[in-house]
Amino acid sequence: MQTGLAILLTFGTTGCKTTSSPATHAAQEVTVAAAANLTDVFHTIGKRFEATTGTHPVFSFASTAQLTQQIENSAPFDVFTAADATHVDELDRKHLLVAGSRAIYARGVLALWIPQRRKTEVEGIQDLIKPEIRFIAIAKPELAPYGQASVETLQRLRLWDRVQLKVVYAENINGAKQYGVSRNADAVFTAYSLVLHEPGQVIRVGGNLHQPIDQALGVLASSTHQEAARKFTDFLLHGEGRQILRDSGYETPGGP
Numbered sequence: 001m002q003t004g005l006a007i008l009l010t011f012g013t014t015g016c017k018t019t020s021s022p023a024t025h026a027a028q029e030v031t032v033a034a035a036a037n038l039t040d041v042f043h044t045i046g047k048r049f050e051a052t053t054g055t056h057p058v059f060s061f062a063s064t065a066q067l068t069q070q071i072e073n074s075a076p077f078d079v080f081t082a083a084d085a086t087h088v089d090e091l092d093r094k095h096l097l098v099a100g101s102r103a104i105y106a107r108g109v110l111a112l113w114i115p116q117r118r119k120t121e122v123e124g125i126q127d128l129i130k131p132e133i134r135f136i137a138i139a140k141p142e143l144a145p146y147g148q149a150s151v152e153t154l155q156r157l158r159l160w161d162r163v164q165l166k167v168v169y170a171e172n173i174n175g176a177k178q179y180g181v182s183r184n185a186d187a188v189f190t191a192y193s194l195v196l197h198e199p200g201q202v203i204r205v206g207g208n209l210h211q212p213i214d215q216a217l218g219v220l221a222s223s224t225h226q227e228a229a230r231k232f233t234d235f236l237l238h239g240e241g242r243q244i245l246r247d248s249g250y251e252t253p254g255g256p
Contacts, residue, residue, distance in 0.1 A: 030228035031058045031076065033067040035083035035215070036139075036172035037108060037146060037191035041248040045241045052240065055228045063143040063172040071096060071220065078223040079232050081215070083108060084145035088216035097218035098226065105236045107251040108213035110149045110205040111192035115180040122201060125153065128187055129162050136166045137179035137188040146173045149210035150189035156209045193249035215250075 034042055039061050046057045060067070060077065068087040071080060072094070080097075082088045085104060092102050114122045122128070128136060139147030147169075154160040168185060170176040177194050179185035188195075195202050217236065219229040235241040242252050 028054065028225070028228055029056045029058055030078045030225050030232050031060065032079045032081060032232060033071060033075065033077040034059045034061050034081045035064045035067070036061050036144070036174040037083050037193060038081060039174055039194070041193055041245060041250070044248070045236070045244050048240055048244065049232060049235050052235070053231050055231055057232065061172075061174070063139070064145060065143040066171075074222065076222075076224075077220055078225045078229040079217060079219055081105065081217045081236070082145075083213065083215055085214045085216040086145075088218050092218060096221055098221050098223075101219040101230075101233065102216060103218075103233070103237055104214050104253050105217050105233075105242075106215045106245050107207075107253075108146065108149075108215055109192035109207070109249055109251065110146060110153065110210065110213065111190060111195055112203040112205060113177070113180055113188040113190055113195040113198065114186070114201040114203075115183065115188065115198070116200055122187065122203075124203065125157055125159065125205070128154075128159060128166070133163075133186045134166060135168050135179070135185040135187075136163060137168050137170060137176040137185035137190075139173045139176045139190070140169045140171060144172050145213055145215075146189070146191055147176075149205075149213055152210035153189075153205055191249070196249045 042059050046059065050056055064083045064087050071077060071091060080088060088102055091097050112125055138150045141148040141151045154163060168179060170179060173190045176188050177190045180188040192204055217233055219226060219233060223229050245252055
């Protein structure tokens with residue numbers, strides 16, 4: 001089972017922790033395999049879910065493809081929240097999810113992030129061809145749906161051939177963002193939710209430039225905490241988590 005690239009986080013009432021306290025071990029837990037684009041928003045959702053339900057969430061963040069592989073190799077997750085629907089549907093076809101638990105919980109929004117203001121202003125995606133933009137960070141499209149959407153966008157705008165040599169690839173969109181944070185990339189394609197409050201310039205990418213980033217979830221058939229898993233998916237689909245997703249830059253089914 002491939003686990004090296006996953007980031008494990010647990011959330012208590014005092015914030016983000018990398019290890020659980022003795023009190024945490026006594027509480028009911030739910031383990032969520034979460035796509036990397038959810039890292040920031042799940043900080044908030046994790047705290048609110050625990051405060052509301054008393055169930056302690058443990059998140060494992062990685063690319064959707066990596067998490068799918070881990071699930072296929074019997075990783076002990078309870079819930080899978082992916083960055084697309086394709087991988088969830090694949091697991092459903094293999095009967096690795098509880099029947100009927102698959103659902104779309106969000107539609108992701110792609111963004112182009114320019115971490116620092118530049119002498120030559122970047123007013124749109126077309127400006128990526130300018131020589132001042134030397135490196136463009138993108139998540140590997142074969143691993144990350146947001147990376148695939150980034151490539152589709154550049155191809156749709158007929159820019160791919162002109163900027164391809166500038167592209168640097170990350171394992172997931174958290175890694176792509178880190179290229180910008182560390183100033184190793186001049187422009188970054190990532191989830192709007194991850195850069196919503198970052199300094200610099202954030203340009204939302206029109207949904208007409210790529211396939212919809214419909215993000216699906218499901219409860220794992222192998223879960224030993226299916227009641228807690230259902231609580232978590234209900235919190236995202238129908239509870240407070242739905243509004244938190246909207247406030248964090250996502251679109252949700254039946255609403256903006």
